[in-house]
Amino acid sequence: MAILGSLIKKEVLHIVRDPRTMVITILMPVVLLLLFGFAISTEVNDVRIAAVVDRHTDETRNLLEKIRVNHYFTFLGLTSENEVEYLLRSGKADAILILRTDETRLKGEIVADASNPTNAQSVATYIMGVINNGVSSSPVLTYTLYNPQMKSSYNFVPGIMGMIFILICAIMTSVSIVREKENGTMNLLLVSPIKPATIILGKLIPYFLLSCIILLIMMLISYTLLGLPVSVTIIDVVLVSLLYIVLSLSFGLLVSTIADSQLTALIGSAVILMLPVIMLSGMIFPIDNMPVFLQFISCVIPARWYIEAMRKLMIQQLDFSFIYQEIIILFSMTILLMSLSICKFYSSQKK
Amino acid sequence: MKKCDKVISVKDLTKKFGNFTAVDHITFDVQKGEIFGFLGANGAGKTTAMKMLCGLSRPSSGSATVANYDISTQGEEVKRHIGYMSQKFSLYEGLRVDENIKLFSTIYGMTDDMIKSASDRLYKSLNMEGMKKTLVKDLPVGWKQKLAFAVSTIHNPEVVFLDEPTGGVDPVTRRKFWELIYKASEEGMTVFVTTHYLDEAEYCNRVSIMVDGKISALDSPKALKEKFNVATMDEVFRIVAKDAIRED
DSSP states (O other), X not given: OHHHHHHHHHHHHHHHTOHHHHHHHHHHHHHHHHIIIIISOSSOOSXXXXXXXXXXXXXXXXXXXXXXXXXXXXXXXXXXXXXXXXXXXXXXXXXXXXXXXXXXXXXXXXXXXXXXXXXXXHHHHHHHHHHHHHSXXXXXXXXXXXXXTOOOTTTTHHHHHHHHHIIIIIIIHHHHHHHHHHHTHHHHHHHSSOOHHHHHHXXXXXXXXXXXXXXXXXXXXXXXXXXXXXXXXXXXXXXXXXXXXXXXXXHHHHHHHHOSSHHHHHHHHIIIIIHHHHHHSSSSSOGGGSOHHHHHHHTTOHHHHHHHXXXXXXXXXXOGGGGHHHHHHHHHHHHHXXXXXXXXXXXXXXO | OOOOOEEEEEEEEEEEETTEEEEEEEEEEEETTXXXXXXXXXXXXXXXXXXXXXXXXXOSEEEEEETTEETTTOHHHHHHTEEEEXXXXXXXTTXXXXXXXXXXXXXXXXXXXXXXXXXXXXXXXXXXXXXXTSBGGGSOHHHHHHHHHHHHTTTOOSEEEEESTTTTOOHHHHHHHHHHHHHHHHTTOEEEEEOSOHHHXXXXXXXXXXXXXXXXXXXOHHHHHHHHTOSSHHHHHHHHHTTOOOOO
16 A cells, blocks of 8 residues: 555656646646637627618618627628628628518528638528517527527537547556656566556556546536536536546556557557547537448447537436446446456566 | 575576577576676577566576575565666656655565665765755766665665666766675675676676577686686677677
8 A cells, every 4th residue: 555655656746747748738628628618619609790771661670670789790780782792702791681672571681601601501590580580470490409509618528528538548647657668667666566456556546636637627617617507417427527537547558558669659549549539439520420330430439428428418417317328338448448458468567 | 705595596497489589498596695797798688587587577488586486486575575777777767866765665665764764874875965855867877876776775685686787877987886786795685787898797706698598608707717718708708609699
């Protein structure tokens, strides 16, 4: 026990004395969360809109007033029809609303800048929404459940958490173990009477603690700044995250038993872990839209199941009984990886 | 030097990697308090042999005892009774001098009182009292080497294995380092040392020269020089190792 304690202390001192890594480790999750939460946002704010009206009626005035008071829009004012192209081309406006009154019927036209198609679509939908709201006949009603304002700020939270833990746990653990191999200090530990299990725990526990701190920071940001709804599911979120942290740590251990140099460990974990996590876990691209082959591959990526579970817990606010499947898969993966890496660790020492 | 008992006893020790026999049936004994030089060209198998004796690697066949414990069956006990310092400088660079001492003495199961007295003795003998709080990476190379040796023997092991301990160090520092080795040997510690520097071989009580996985010569430096009728160990080595097939 004293030995384990001193190994953990050694590791903590190493982490704390490397301020650069420390800052990156703590700042990266924060920056990513804020970046995805606020800066990179698929919701469209502040749509600059101008209007062309050929005849002012109560109806048009009513409509323009609605746009003017809607805080999603910035109303640029009225313009003439030949200005339309100039405004859009110069980027001064995102969309132009053209209102024509033909006899007594009002006909609306929306011209949107589709250089960013996603944006244009959202803008058009917004404007339609506003117009339709005024005209009582709106045949199709769309309800978006769980995230009624279509806020993207916290949609990214599960994905980022899935990525960060793989990054911190796997890369940092593997690099720190391989560094000891490179420096020769690993041999010092192995010729000493320490049991291999103690060496492994002495590596895993400090990074587990570090990950817990990061989890705390990320949850604080998500539930306060990003406005994720607070409920009892938080407990489940923590539990599932802890499971995922252990899984990522085992991944790191496995990489470290294979890699011989810090560079290999870094590239190994980055390529093997990062790319699939970003591309195939459903973090950014929906899994259902992937080719069947890639959907199949995504099944073996732990982050996929973690992110799915997190979405259900954090955004849908479902309870534990809805994520049994994910839990079972993550748990089996953890057991598998853990035993694999421990076997490899032992056998590589006993050549 | 007391010739009382064998601290290391090796019989037909062999290590194979696939078809390649790195260490080929080596047999030798090392007496208590002896400084035993283990020479050989690169790739001759000395590091592999040493790793087996330290429990870092398992022999393919043959047997050996270190401090009267069998390396194949009593690995844990062997590890408790040896010290090890490797080729590369081996302490935690990111830790302070006192933290390194504390860490390694805790690993070897020493109690706080023992650690305190052992480290006080260490600071005094190495004259390092003013450097306790220095990070190891900020120490000059010579100091690091001396500290590494002191730390590897802090638990007072019966045998200390030194794997090319003076690699990349200037002659003056090497000389000082050997003074530490002599001192340890006088106190009854057995020193098993591999080296590339043949002038260092002269300092050993006995040396063995490994060629292609086998021990080709084993005796005191004086006897070896007489046998081959040459003046230095360097020449002895050239004669013994001239038939070596293996290269790096």
